Each structure stands twice: as structure tokens, then as C-alpha cells.
Amino acid sequence: MSSPGEIQSASAHGLDIIKVEEASLGYGENVLLRDMSFNVRSGEIFTVLGGSGCGKSTLLKALIGLLPPVKGSIIVGGEEITGPDSANALRRVRRRIGVLFQSGALLGSLTLGENVALPLEEFTDLPKELVWDIVRFKLQLVGLGRYESFMPSELSGGMKKRAGLARAMALDPEILFCDEPSAGLDPVTAAELDHLLIQLNEALGVTIVVITHELASIDAISHRSLMLDREAHGIIALGETRRLKEESDDPRVQAFFRRQAPREEASR
């Protein structure tokens, strides 16, 4: 399977854990992304790149089952979440994925500990003491070990994101989706979060799909990337991130990686 702008490479990662085939995404009549086909390999950190308004978050919504595609199919962890049995497939898939939302999306009426305990209490029959041991471990993992009893409103933006990551990782998911994890964070906190994602990827072998346009983050974490474009209504580049950056001859890809304004505007 090959897409426009694809740069093929031999990968050290495993089988395809996410497969998107001929999928078009949009809202009602407004189709934002047309005929996309790509795959994400097990154990890799895959980044979805592109400028504002190109449909990155729409793609994420489709991958986590919040937005059914207009056409085409999406297979996550071997389950077709767009088929006739999509409701059951989604139920099975959601136990195996974690999602870190842009703002952390912690429930404001619960403490950090209770937020992280939520999926463990819902989806397992573990004894309460063990659930809280896991909660403490997860919060330790993201550097919030001493904030278990804090309310989300008492935390900074970066801490909320780290707590959101702890909740997303509560059940050791096979796939972790992150929506702009570094957005709105200072460079040091953003780098810490990137480091954390790399550690989780290496220690647990979690496949991580990151929606981002932060160049420093992309350089630090990404194995393979897909680039979307608003004008093209779909994928303009796909492949190993380093090679896309260095070898792609698409001016849009180069403009993105070099932080260049479009030529007409730049010459004004």
C-alpha cells in the first residue's frame, strides 16, 4: 500500500496495529479528509503532522471511534471499528487503548487519584488496595506521586496533562493516542512529557500515536509520520520522520519542517 509522498523504509517495528483504508472523514456534507490509507506499526511512535485546520484532530476522533468515517474502513488492534459490528468492536477496542486529550480532560469533581482509579475500578475486579497501589505507581510514573489527593483545579496545565497521561495509561493500553501533548507547555515541561512517552514506549512497548505540530517534539519522539494538508484534503507525506524531513521534495513538507511561511506571503 502506497500513498502520495510516501517514503518507504525498513522498519524495526512489528505488525500493523492500526490500518486505515480509503477513509474519508468529515462532518455532514463537509468532507475534510478524502481517501486516506495508511497504517501504524506495533510498538512505534507515529506522529500525525500538519498545520492548523488540516484535520489532525478529526483523524484522531475517527481513530478512537468518536467520529465514524464518511466512507472507508478503520481497523484498530485487529478490530474493524467501522464495520457493521462497530459498537461491539469499539467496546472491545476501548479496553485496549488510552487517550490523552489536549487539556488532560480530568474530571473536575474527582481527585487525581480517583481520576486514575476510574478505569481500573470499571474494567477490572482488582482488590481496592491493589487498585490504589497501581494508582500511586502510575502517578509516580508521571512525577505526580505526591499529588494523589489534589483536585485538578489545583494543578498547572503541565501537571494536568501528566495526570491525564497517568489515567490514559491506567490499564496498560496497547495503543496510546495523544492529542497535542506539548501544546501550551513550556519547553522544559514539553521535553519531560516527550521523555515520558519515549520511556513508556520502550518499557511497555506501547504503540503511541501523537497528533502534534511541535517540531522539537517531532524530532525527539517520532519514528514515522504522516502529514496532512488542508488544501489537499488528505495525506501529502507518509514515512520515516527523519527521511521525510531530510529527503522529501514536497515544498509543503519542507515548509513545515523549516517553519517557512508560504512563498507569496513571505515575499510581501
Place this chain on the structure above:
Amino acid sequence: MMEYGTFDLKSTPEGDPVVVLRELREFDQVGSAWSDVLNFLKAERPKRLVLDFSRTRAGNSAGVAFFKAVELYCEQNGVELSQNAVPQVLEQLLRLAKSDAGGSAPSRTPLSPIVQIGAFAWDVVEEVHDFIGFVGLFLVRSVKSFLYIRRFRWKEMAYYLQLCGADAMPILALLSFLIGLVIAFQAAVQLRQFGANIYVADLVSLSIVRELGPLLTGVILAGRSGSAFAAEIGTMKVNEEVDALTVMGFDVVGFLALPKIYALVLAGPLLTLFADVMGIIGGIVVGIVGLDLTLRSFMQEAYMILTMPDLISGLMKSIVFALLIALIGCFRGLQTEKGADSVGRQTTSAVVSSLFLIILADAVFTVLFHVFDY
């Protein structure tokens, strides 16, 4: 070798127990192993323990929590713990857990009951203080709005008048009608015994116009409009829209609160008049259907008993109720802090505070009218 639910038990040449774990792939398997191993330790109280992972290749976060729980138990009870063939994933996760550099959280010492009572009392004093400050600010901005009347946001006020006034009419009509109906029925049962059917008109008209019309309107306004004001301003605060207005140089109370307060103060008496009419219609229906009164006799009796002071006292109440509800709604909205739960808390608080204050104000009015014979 003995077999337990989730592990096999062997022993070292020295006779110390070796717990050979079977499977730790799923979270629930770890949960069972956790219970079994801790129960075994509590029952057997060994001096040394070997945890053998050679039969489990997988590891997960629950496995880490399990391992740390056993480690803690052994540490606290003087059991010498050693492990064999720890899976790589588990080792890596344990290393990650130990590398927490989370810094120190602000300390939280639990407050004693006396301090909690004091803190609560202080919060109440502060709230009253803040509310009085807000009322003062409202008065100052009101004067300013009259001085610069052309800059007042009339369109906003018209919008809220529609939202809080006209849109509330159907539910208010239904409730007032039913209340009038119920009062007339209750009165009819008693008055019929004395052949005093006609006094149902007096009772219904007076109680609706002086008391229940304004009170019912106040309850509806508190539930519909006071809560809506608090939720709207609260959400704006959470989304930093209020901060944006402030830094752009807008006066938040003048810009956000005044149109709402004026609209509600105007809608209050109008809705009260409407509620009075609907309540009396409820009484008329019972009078005609259940007591053989005529429309003319009912209206004549009501006209004779009702005086202008009755109507004015009801309208005065409704203006004060509407003012209190609008002030509380806007005040609670502006008190909202971060997070959706804060919006919910302040909205609830707006309704509860409004209901409390309108009933308190009603009591004050009743005493004052009695003292001044109004």
C-alpha cells in the same frame, strides 16, 4: 511441591518457601496472586521468601503494584525477600517507578473540627462582605449607566427580557393557574359548610395578589434565570472570557451584569401581574364548576376585596425578589473558579441562595406591612 490458586510452593535447600508465580499477564490474574501471596505470608509468617517469576514472562503495572506490596509487607514484618527471574518489562517499570522526581507537593495538614467551624464562619462573613461589595459596585455602575445612557447595552437587555420574561410565561401560567385552583378547592371544602361559598373569591384573590403571585414568580425566576445567569457568567469565567473583557478595559459588572439585572427587575413585576391573573382564573374555574358561583359574582367580590395597596405590595415584593435573584445569579457566576464542577456548584448555590433570600425578604415585607398597616 504444593499448589495454591495462583502459585506453586517449593522450598529452598535451607527450607525457605519459594513462591513460583504462574501467570501475571492480565490485571485480574495479578489481583488474585496479590491476595493469595499476602494471605500465605500472613498465615505462614516465614523468615525468608523467594518470589520466583520464571514461569511468568509478562509484566504490567498491576505486577509492579503487586511486587511493591509484597516488598512492603516483607519490610514491615522482617521477612528477607529475594526474587528470581524477574521479567524484563517488570524490571523496567520498577526502575521507572523509582525514578519519580515529582518534587514536593504542598503540605496538607488536616484541620481540627474547631478550626473547620471557624473557617466556615469566616467563609460566611467573607461571602456576605463580598456580596455587599458587589451590590455597592452594582449601584455605582447603575448611576454610571444612567449618566451614559446611550452607551447602555439595550439590545442585550431586550434579549434577557425575552429570555427571562416572555419565555417564562407558559410555565408560570400553568403553575399559577394550578395554585389558584388548589387554594380555591381547599377553601371551598371549609367554606361550603358555612354557606360562605362566595368568600372563596376573597381568599383566592387576596392570597394570590399579596403573597403567592410574587412568591411563585420569584421561585420560577430563581430556577430559570438566576441559575442561567450564574452558569453563563461562570462558563465565561472558566473560558477566560471574563479575563479578556477585563484586560480589554471593559467593566465586567457593567457589561455583563447590568443588562441581566435590569431585564429581570422589569420582567419580575410584569410576570407577577400575569401570575396574579392566571391564579385568579384558577379560582374562578373552581368557583364556577364546584361552587355554583357566577363569573360576575366572583369578579365583583374580588374587586371589592382587592385594594390598590394589595396590588402595590405584591409588585413591590416582586421587584425586590427579581433584584435579589439577578444580583445573586451574577454574583455567583463571578465567584466561579476553575473547572466545570465550580460552575455547577455556583449555579446550585445561586438557586439555593436566591430561594433563601426571597423567602427572608417576604418575611421582612410581611412584618413591615403589618407594622405600617399597609
